[in-house]
Amino acid sequence: MGDTRGSILRAAIHQFAESGLQQTSLRSIAREAGVDPALILHYFGSKRGLFLALVRQKLDEVLAGLLGDVPPTKDIGDLLVARFLALWDGDRRLFAALFRTAMSDESLASLLRTELLAELVRRVAATHSTEAERRAALALSQLMGMAVGRYVLGIEPLASADPEEVAADVGPTLTRYLLRPLPPPARPGGR
Amino acid sequence: MGDTRGSILRAAIHQFAESGLQQTSLRSIAREAGVDPALILHYFGSKRGLFLALVRQKLDEVLAGLLGDVPPTKDIGDLLVARFLALWDGDRRLFAALFRTAMSDESLASLLRTELLAELVRRVAATHSTEAERRAALALSQLMGMAVGRYVLGIEPLASADPEEVAADVGPTLTRYLLRPLPPPARPGGR
DNA sequence: CCAATAATTCAACACTCCTTGAAATATCTT
DNA sequence: AAGATATTTCAAGGAGTGTTGAATTATTGG
Numbered sequence: 133m134g135d136t137r138g139s140i141l142r143a144a145i146h147q148f149a150e151s152g153l154q155q156t157s158l159r160s161i162a163r164e165a166g167v168d169p170a171l172i173l174h175y176f177g178s179k180r181g182l183f184l185a186l187v188r189q190k191l192d193e194v195l196a197g198l199l200g201d202v203p204p205t206k207d208i209g210d211l212l213v214a215r216f217l218a219l220w221d222g223d224r225r226l227f228a229a230l231f232r233t234a235m236s237d238e239s240l241a242s243l244l245r246t247e248l249l250a251e252l253v254r255r256v257a258a259t260h261s262t263e264a265e266r267r268a269a270l271a272l273s274q275l276m277g278m279a280v281g282r283y284v285l286g287i288e289p290l291a292s293a294d295p296e297e298v299a300a301d302v303g304p305t306l307t308r309y310l311l312r313p314l315p316p317p318a319r320p321g322g323r
Numbered sequence: 324m325g326d327t328r329g330s331i332l333r334a335a336i337h338q339f340a341e342s343g344l345q346q347t348s349l350r351s352i353a354r355e356a357g358v359d360p361a362l363i364l365h366y367f368g369s370k371r372g373l374f375l376a377l378v379r380q381k382l383d384e385v386l387a388g389l390l391g392d393v394p395p396t397k398d399i400g401d402l403l404v405a406r407f408l409a410l411w412d413g414d415r416r417l418f419a420a421l422f423r424t425a426m427s428d429e430s431l432a433s434l435l436r437t438e439l440l441a442e443l444v445r446r447v448a449a450t451h452s453t454e455a456e457r458r459a460a461l462a463l464s465q466l467m468g469m470a471v472g473r474y475v476l477g478i479e480p481l482a483s484a485d486p487e488e489v490a491a492d493v494g495p496t497l498t499r500y501l502l503r504p505l506p507p508p509a510r511p512g513g514r
Numbered sequence: 515c516c517a518a519t520a521a522t523t524c525a526a527c528a529c530t531c532c533t534t535g536a537a538a539t540a541t542c543t544t
Numbered sequence: 545a546a547g548a549t550a551t552t553t554c555a556a557g558g559a560g561t562g563t564t565g566a567a568t569t570a571t572t573g574g
Contacts, residue, residue, distance in 0.1 A: 348560075348561065348562085349561085349562065349563090350560085350561080350562090360562085360563090361563080361564080361565095364562080364563065364564085369562080369563080370562065370563095
């Protein structure tokens with residue numbers, strides 16, 4: 133099995149999920165992969181390069197799993213929340229680690245904005261030509277807050293609730309942000 | 324001015340706000356405070372001890388500023404959001420750094436749960452004897468999501484919007500979580 | 515003024531880290 | 545089989561870390 137590069141990636145996923153980007157050392161990844169640390173640099177250029185390779189891969193999964201084939205429905209919020217939870221529940225530790233890193237690393241945050249958020253804006257704009265950015269930002273922040281509470285901070289009963297229950301609670305908020313009338317925006321220059 | 328301890332704390336706040344807990348070194352704090360690194364340990368025991376001293380102090384400010392003297396009102400959500408934003412807007416970098424750390428550090432996360440969340444639960448329970456935990460968790464996650472979007476990831480237009488506008492958008496969600504009827508909880512053991 | 519206590523510094527230990535450049539080993543091509 | 549190429553290891557550089565314990569300076573109290 134000449135898949136050394138693959139086994140490095142696997143070890144990296146495992147370690148990053150366990151301890152995050154900063155805490156994980158190339159040495160410990162190399163140890164788990166049964167490989168010399170220098171080899172990782174040979175393949176990925178740098179620790180950051182390894183991490184980014186990982187992120188790109190997962191981001192595609194997220195985009196497909198979250199925004200792929202969204203049927204038109206009145207309960208769009210419930211659907212999005214359910215998909216979001218299904219994704220994240222499938223690999224809690226890894227996603228939590230990725231999310232934490234995105235919050236500490238401007239270049240990752242920027243990736244989130246330009247890929248995930250932008251795609252969401254595009255979908256929203258398809259039904260609402262105006263205020264798509266505002267709606268998408270609000271929806272995304274509720275999604276992220278739910279994730280923080282459930283997966284990162286472990287706030288009960290949110291952390292242990294069944295996905296369906298969470299979707300029933302949070303979904304309507306998303307639906308409102310995405311489809312319902314919003315308060316009139318502040319007039320620029322008004323007081 | 325024999326306030327060396329105070330100037331260490333000030334330097335620490337500045338540096339932690341700028342770079343976070345891990346990235347900031349005792350040596351650089353000592354440099355800014357014009358002091359030997361060992362002196363910090365003398366006063367605070369450890370790097371973590373210094374950070375915790377800081378957190379305790381700020382947490383009290385937050386609790387007072389957020390949950391102190393809440394008048395009974397129908398628009399409780401707008402009020403909470405406005406207060407939350409006023410607090411955080413007053414020191415964006417520091418709060419963002421504290422929040423990031425809370426997400427990576429279980430003992431800080433636990434502090435958030437046992438202090439901020441618990442206090443919120445107590446307030447909610449005053450008007451809703453049942454489901455206070457569920458309501459508080461939902462409200463807190465929307466607050467945190469708003470914070471992540473606005474301050475940490477910098478999602479537009481949320482990041483640059485006037486506080487009043489954000490309060491008008493997000494407040495009703497909080498009010499709903501806190502005061503309005505929620506979907507019936509899943510029956511335990513049901514399917 | 516001198517002893518006791520507090521404040522502060524010095525120097526060093528013991529790690530760990532990412533990264534580098536050259537050396538060794540394996541694989542492939544012809 | 546031999547030369548070329550890719551893969552992998554070795555050893556070490558060089559910097560930075562938190563922390564410790566003793567030594568030094570300043571401050572206070574009798």
